[in-house]
Amino acid sequence: MTTALAVPKYVPVVETTDDCPAVRLSHVSKAFGRPGAGSVVLDDIDLDVAPGEFVTLLGASGCGKSTLLNLVAGLDEPSAGTIDVPGTRPSLMFQDHALFPWLSAGRNIELALRLAGVERENRRPEAERLLELVRLGGAYRKRVHELSGGMRQRVAMARALAQGSTVLLMDEPFAALDAITRDVLHEEITRIWNERKLTVLFVTHNVREAVRLAQRVVLLSSRPGRIAREWRVDLPHSLRGESAEVAALSTEITEHLRGEIRRHVQH
Amino acid sequence: MSSTDTRPAVSGRAARHDGASAGLDTLRAGLDALEAGHAQRASFSQVLRAKVLPPILGVVLVVGLWQLACSLHLASPEKLSSPADVWHALTLLWSDGTLFSVIWTSLWRGVTGFVAAVAIGTPIGLIVARVKPIRAAIGPVLTGLQSLPSVAWVPAAVIWLGINNSAMYAVILLGATPSIANGLIAGIDQVPPLFLRAGRTLGANGLRGARHVLLPAALPGYLAGLKQGWAFSWRSLMAAELIASSPDLGIGLGRYLQNQREFSDMPGVLLGIILIFAVGVAIDLLFFSPLERRVLRSRGLLAAR
Numbered sequence: 287m288t289t290a291l292a293v294p295k296y297v298p299v300v301e302t303t304d305d306c307p308a309v310r311l312s313h314v315s316k317a318f319g320r321p322g323a324g325s326v327v328l329d330d331i332d333l334d335v336a337p338g339e340f341v342t343l344l345g346a347s348g349c350g351k352s353t354l355l356n357l358v359a360g361l362d363e364p365s366a367g368t369i370d371v372p373g374t375r376p377s378l379m380f381q382d383h384a385l386f387p388w389l390s391a392g393r394n395i396e397l398a399l400r401l402a403g404v405e406r407e408n409r410r411p412e413a414e415r416l417l418e419l420v421r422l423g424g425a426y427r428k429r430v431h432e433l434s435g436g437m438r439q440r441v442a443m444a445r446a447l448a449q450g451s452t453v454l455l456m457d458e459p460f461a462a463l464d465a466i467t468r469d470v471l472h473e474e475i476t477r478i479w480n481e482r483k484l485t486v487l488f489v490t491h492n493v494r495e496a497v498r499l500a501q502r503v504v505l506l507s508s509r510p511g512r513i514a515r516e517w518r519v520d521l522p523h524s525l526r527g528e529s530a531e532v533a534a535l536s537t538e539i540t541e542h543l544r545g546e547i548r549r550h551v552q553h
Numbered sequence: 554m555s556s557t558d559t560r561p562a563v564s565g566r567a568a569r570h571d572g573a574s575a576g577l578d579t580l581r582a583g584l585d586a587l588e589a590g591h592a593q594r595a596s597f598s599q600v601l602r603a604k605v606l607p608p609i610l611g612v613v614l615v616v617g618l619w620q621l622a623c624s625l626h627l628a629s630p631e632k633l634s635s636p637a638d639v640w641h642a643l644t645l646l647w648s649d650g651t652l653f654s655v656i657w658t659s660l661w662r663g664v665t666g667f668v669a670a671v672a673i674g675t676p677i678g679l680i681v682a683r684v685k686p687i688r689a690a691i692g693p694v695l696t697g698l699q700s701l702p703s704v705a706w707v708p709a710a711v712i713w714l715g716i717n718n719s720a721m722y723a724v725i726l727l728g729a730t731p732s733i734a735n736g737l738i739a740g741i742d743q744v745p746p747l748f749l750r751a752g753r754t755l756g757a758n759g760l761r762g763a764r765h766v767l768l769p770a771a772l773p774g775y776l777a778g779l780k781q782g783w784a785f786s787w788r789s790l791m792a793a794e795l796i797a798s799s800p801d802l803g804i805g806l807g808r809y810l811q812n813q814r815e816f817s818d819m820p821g822v823l824l825g826i827i828l829i830f831a832v833g834v835a836i837d838l839l840f841f842s843p844l845e846r847r848v849l850r851s852r853g854l855l856a857a858r
Binding site for chain 1: 577578580581584587747748751753754755756765766769770772848852853
């Protein structure tokens with residue numbers, strides 16, 4: 287980011303150097319309800335995300351992936367364990383764009399800039415720049431309902447970036463979009479990740495999406511959510527569309543995901 | 554968990570995939586063009602036909618039926634004056650020069666009382682909506698007060714404050730404040746939790762959250778409450794003016810109505826009713842409805858009709 291947007295909400299526990307993870311979860315557990323009797327959603331999660339890394343969290347419904355993202359975003363507290371996110375509060379994108387309908391697209395971004403402590407005179411130009419970045423240069427004055435689903439998610443992406451964090455958390459942001467729009471947005475997010483050197487933690491239940499986007503795919507088991515397996519995807523994004531290797535990996539991961547789901551059959 | 558950088562080399566990728574990404578660009582532009590909503594504004598003649606003509610026809614129909622009832626002598630002329638008699642009463646009031654002073658006396662009281670009710674009802678609504686123990690204690694009382702006819706407060710207000718403007722304002726406040734507070738509470742209750750989460754992610758907590766997220770999100774419900782609050786203000790005031798009589802109070806619409814009853818002036822009584830109705834409707838049509846439509850339209854909550 288060109289503008290300084292630092293409103294430190296998290297006291298940096300470790301120095302942010304390239305050796306330190308951008309997100310570190312150590313022995314993180316989360317239970318809802320009464321201690322002991324409540325249901326355990328996340329159990330002893332250890333996960334490091336390196337600066338600039340693109341990680342997808344994959345899992346069936348009820349594996350606690352959204353809960354995990356809420357914990358990292360600071361919207362909720364873990365029952366046990368620690369979460370370190372050095373630097374500013376991470377940005378979070380939801381499945382629903384969550385743009386405020388009483389503001390125009392540009393004003394939504396300006397509000398995020400304002401809450402991040404950006405000076406008034408810098409907000410408008412910065413908002414325009416962010417809209418350009420998501421290729422919606424002319425949409426400043428557009429109301430949310432005047433935008434298509436894909437455009438809304440792009441504005442939401444710009445708003446998330448306006449927070450000034452290099453860590454972007456995405457909670458199934460493209461799940462409600464049609465396949466062609468999703469393809470376009472996959473291209474956008476990898477481009478922006480590249481340009482802005484973002485660290486992305488991306489939650490999805492879609493194996494193809496996970497393999498297409500990530501450098502590392504983390505599979506969570508369900509009830510309680512634990513890290514079941516990890517895969518690295520070293521192929522450049524541009525080659526993944528037609529790659530047989532990626533297709534084989536998708537098949538393999540799908541098998542594991544199905545296996546995780548089958549474990550829950552009641553006998 | 555090794556974290557070697559596997560970021561692909563940007564240059565190599567761009568060179569290889571110029572064609573593909575240009576294809577995606579036009580694809581994206583096409584999607585944007587296809588899916589973006591197109592706001593259409595109705596033309597003047599459409600507005601005239603769809604919105605202006607029907608209410609005028611409605612009024613003409615009512616007056617026509619009224620005239621018919623008079624012509625057929627369905628009731629004696631002392632009980633049912635003809636539209637022409639009422640028109641005559643209106644011209645009398647006009648030539649007296651009292652028409653506007655009568656309307657203004659009531660309207661001024663109604664509007665001032667309403668503004669005061671907004672100033673009191675809004676913070677009450679905000680606190681009751683957001684503070685759980687207070688809600689448990691006061692919420693049911695507010696709802697109950699809303700169903701209590703405010704005319705019931707007139708005797709008490711007169712005893713506490715005397716027959717004067719203060720009593721009028723007290724009745725308006727007691728009538729309108731609960732509606733306004735309840736409107737805001739309902740508006741806040743209907744704010745999607747996602748907005749609040751999004752707000753917190755952006756760093757809007759506490760007062761900043763209330764200002765930038767909670768209150769704007771609750772605006773449609775609040776406006777509905779204001780609209781109802783105005784209706785309650787106006788009703789309460791008319792009830793108070795009808796009941797409380799004193800030279801200090803001047804002649805408002807309610808007083809005019811009561812005076813004409815005492816003179817057994819049926820056209821005047823009907824005129825009073827019509828004027829009270831007209832003022833209430835006019836404020837709604839000129840102020841609240843446009844405001845509400847504007848807010849709803851800007852949020853895409855109103856289908857273009």
